[in-house]
Amino acid sequence: MVDEPMSDDRSPAQAWREMARGNERFVAGEPSHPRQDVERRESLAAGQAPHAALFGCSDSRLAAEIIFDKGLGDLFVVRNAGQVISESVIGSLEYAVAVLHVPLIVVLGHDECGAVNAAIDSLEPDATPLPPHIQALISPILPAVERVKAKEHDHSRPDSSDVGREHLRDTVTELLESSELISAAIADGTLAIVGANYRLLEGTAVPDVIIGLV
Numbered sequence: 001m002v003d004e005p006m007s008d009d010r011s012p013a014q015a016w017r018e019m020a021r022g023n024e025r026f027v028a029g030e031p032s033h034p035r036q037d038v039e040r041r042e043s044l045a046a047g048q049a050p051h052a053a054l055f056g057c058s059d060s061r062l063a064a065e066i067i068f069d070k071g072l073g074d075l076f077v078v079r080n081a082g083q084v085i086s087e088s089v090i091g092s093l094e095y096a097v098a099v100l101h102v103p104l105i106v107v108l109g110h111d112e113c114g115a116v117n118a119a120i121d122s123l124e125p126d127a128t129p130l131p132p133h134i135q136a137l138i139s140p141i142l143p144a145v146e147r148v149k150a151k152e153h154d155h156s157r158p159d160s161s162d163v164g165r166e167h168l169r170d171t172v173t174e175l176l177e178s179s180e181l182i183s184a185a186i187a188d189g190t191l192a193i194v195g196a197n198y199r200l201l202e203g204t205a206v207p208d209v210i211i212g213l214v
Helices: 012-028 038-043 087-098 114-122 132-151 160-178 180-188
Strands: 052-057 075-080 104-110 192-198 205-211
Touching: 012 052, 012 104, 012 192, 012 205, 052 087, 075 087, 087 104, 087 160, 087 180, 104 160, 104 205, 114 132, 114 160, 132 160, 160 180, 160 192, 160 205, 180 192
Parallel strands: 052 075, 052 104, 104 192
Antiparallel strands: 192 205
16 A cells, blocks of 8 residues: 655644554565655755654664655654654754644654663663763663663563663653643644654564554
8 A cells, every 4th residue: 555645734643644554564575665766856855844753763773764665855854872852852853843844753762772771781780881972872761771670579681672662651751841842732733743662573663652643
């Protein structure tokens, strides 16, 4: 099944439906590679109108347009290691909402995340100190590590998938709490957020947190 026709008035639900269908094609090994030709490139030279924003981890295995079978101009993508909220991330996503009028933000985490594993390892008794910028990057993930550890009574190493899910939820919460603009758009019904976990082996993006009408 191909994407629904592109339109300027797509709803958050339609935008997520298109994302999910693209991911289904990718998982099935039947991508359509839409809107990747010369004509599409030339049509975008004067401006962009993406139908969704995606904030995800920088991991090389999370190429957003490939995972969701999208083309040029379809996604406004913001990425950093561990999908950690920062001023630049918030500003970029606010731009996508206020200026580009995207109806959907997808926050994408994944299993076997290097940043999540680094956060877990950093709390081990014999942990080697990390370089300062990496330590600063993973600091927002530490509360998720602590919560997962508190739930486990055998004091074993926390499961990275459990920590990743907790961190994904923290990321969505922090984005809402940090941006009045984004929260207001959700309240108005013009925007939704889907927090999803990407499974590296299967290729599936599994929704975990849904804020808004999708």
